[in-house]
Amino acid sequence: MNAALERIEGASIPTFVVDTRAIAERVVADEIVALMRTRPTAVLGLATGDTPIGVYRELCAAHRAGGVSFARATTFNLDEYLDLDAGDGATFREWMQEQFFRHVDLARENAHLPESKPADPNLTAERYEAAITAQGGLDLQILGIGRNGHIGFNEPGSSRDSCTRVVRLHEVTRSDAVRAFGALARVPTRAITMGIATILDARRVRVLAFGARKKEIVRRTLLDPRSSACPSTFLRDHGDVKLFVDREAAALLHHAR
Numbered sequence: 001m002n003a004a005l006e007r008i009e010g011a012s013i014p015t016f017v018v019d020t021r022a023i024a025e026r027v028v029a030d031e032i033v034a035l036m037r038t039r040p041t042a043v044l045g046l047a048t049g050d051t052p053i054g055v056y057r058e059l060c061a062a063h064r065a066g067g068v069s070f071a072r073a074t075t076f077n078l079d080e081y082l083d084l085d086a087g088d089g090a091t092f093r094e095w096m097q098e099q100f101f102r103h104v105d106l107a108r109e110n111a112h113l114p115e116s117k118p119a120d121p122n123l124t125a126e127r128y129e130a131a132i133t134a135q136g137g138l139d140l141q142i143l144g145i146g147r148n149g150h151i152g153f154n155e156p157g158s159s160r161d162s163c164t165r166v167v168r169l170h171e172v173t174r175s176d177a178v179r180a181f182g183a184l185a186r187v188p189t190r191a192i193t194m195g196i197a198t199i200l201d202a203r204r205v206r207v208l209a210f211g212a213r214k215k216e217i218v219r220r221t222l223l224d225p226r227s228s229a230c231p232s233t234f235l236r237d238h239g240d241v242k243l244f245v246d247r248e249a250a251a252l253l254h255h256a257r
């Protein structure tokens with residue numbers, strides 16, 4: 001692996017510290033490009049938020065340069081807010097459209113996110129899980145971590161065995177989302193998310209965490225007891241997971257070194 005990646009020996013999840021987030025973004029994007037070349041029909045698990053944005057930027061650039069095609073790929077996003085109209089600029093579908101989908105050759109019908117205003121959200125969630133299974137599962141999941149330890153929208157208290165389902169959003173999650181919505185009252189209270197079991201079923205999981213605001217949750221992810229109180233601790237169960245952190249996010253890891 002890249003010399004710019006410093007591995008933390010003995011960490012509970014294989015963890016790599018990078019000097020700048022751009023290095024991690026490039027490493028993860030390169031891995032996805034390599035996967036797409038060896039397996040053009042790959043099934044990718046995608047994430048939204050500030051964290052993965054540079055990975056999409058790299059993938060779009062690679063596509064523009066003729067280095068990768070997503071024409072035969074399928075994607076499933078981790079989650080989507082409920083109770084927003086389709087086309088609302090705050091939906092994750094619109095975000096994905098802006099950051100990735102409209103820049104690449106992925107077929108629209110192969111780019112899956114849960115609906116944001118379905119007639120029957122529970123049924124939508126059940127069908128989403130079934131659709132992932134029907135595609136043979138996820139080859140590679142990109143993941144960020146919420147400041148409360150959520151992965152996708154699996155908030156504290158989520159079970160290790162959870163599948164795709166309707167969830168209530170935690171207050172930390174909602175207040176972090178004010179950035180996107182402008183006011184707390186506008187942030188949805190519910191979402192559909194892949195479950196923890198769904199995420200851990202992905203054949204590879206690549207987790208990113210950047211900046212000082214993530215240092216405490218990075219520490220807890222690696223060092224807290226493995227439990228529903230901090231869902232990201234369940235990532236330790238995965239056989240092919242890698243966590244990439246920049247120096248700021250790694251600031252509290254001296255015990256793990």
Ligand code: GLP
Binds near residue numbers: 049144
């Ligand atoms: C969001 C998403 C997560 C994301 C996390 C961190 O609410 N549902 O998938 O990883 O919170 O967000 P950010 O990357 O903006 O810090």
